[in-house]
Amino acid sequence: MAKIPELSDQPVDPAQLDLALDGYLGYVLRRAQMKVFQHLSARLEPYDLRPAQFTALMIIEQHPGLMQADLARALAIEPPQAVVLVNKLEKLGLAMRVRCKPDKRSYGIFLSKVGEVRLRELKEIALQSDIDSTRSLDRHEREQLIALLRKLYRETR
Amino acid sequence: MAKIPELSDQPVDPAQLDLALDGYLGYVLRRAQMKVFQHLSARLEPYDLRPAQFTALMIIEQHPGLMQADLARALAIEPPQAVVLVNKLEKLGLAMRVRCKPDKRSYGIFLSKVGEVRLRELKEIALQSDIDSTRSLDRHEREQLIALLRKLYRETR
DNA sequence: TATTGTTATACTCTATAACTATA
């Protein structure tokens, strides 16, 4: 039977509401991810960029001239989303499509000079955002956390 | 200047595309969270439930008779989303609204008998999904990871 | 006047189908 109504009229402590979920990795992962993600989003807002667009710039820098299809795969997004994303980066003047492949259906995607300079700044901001949004961890704990998460998501099976 | 097109015509290794991002906590957190979340989503699909709805059931069980506003706060969602969520749980016969408060604007939310039984099953599934989606971690690493994430997201500042 | 729950609405994110141009 459901609990009787009278049992639950005590005031609820908001900070303790989800204690029973603290043992679920999926739950604490999501809460942590939301916190870090929101922090970075706020820091990128002055640049009119979203976290995914910062990620895209990083991948383009690492693989200048890659095709949109490769970028989509790297970001785990669908090709149509990649179109919108690259359009946005072009509109901001940070990246550009160049018809430079033997296969004339595709382009290479490259950072512009402005994009390269801007990305250097964004990297600092992202690293600082990581630190600021995880103040309760010391440097060793933060490195340990990154190592564990990397091991988790890079697993093939 | 942007790199010259010719530089980048080597084939791209998909597994290595995002190596430069591995040092960013926000990035590895997001990738790990997506992996674990998608796994749980698939496991809950036969029950016509989403991870957020499982979380709601957990919180209702822990705080039988809580108000919708408290549930929204606990889930970090807006009140209108809580309406849709509780509607869904009622439609599935897992929870119910009961007018049982001195304040007649609000209800208490309770698990039904079916909801209580179902939740026992769902807890097993969620714990197993955690383990299955993090096969590359041993038990100690998994516990360490949970402890670090909890410390991260529970920080108040 | 403020608050609980609700409706309506809009904006983002994401996924799919279908089109074009090359191959």
Add this chain to the structure above:
DNA sequence: TATAGTTATAGAGTATAACAATA
């Protein structure tokens, strides 16, 4: 015929404004 990029569209998820009932 298959593939790269694109367009159009629809479905989630999320946020805000405004309303009814109650305090």
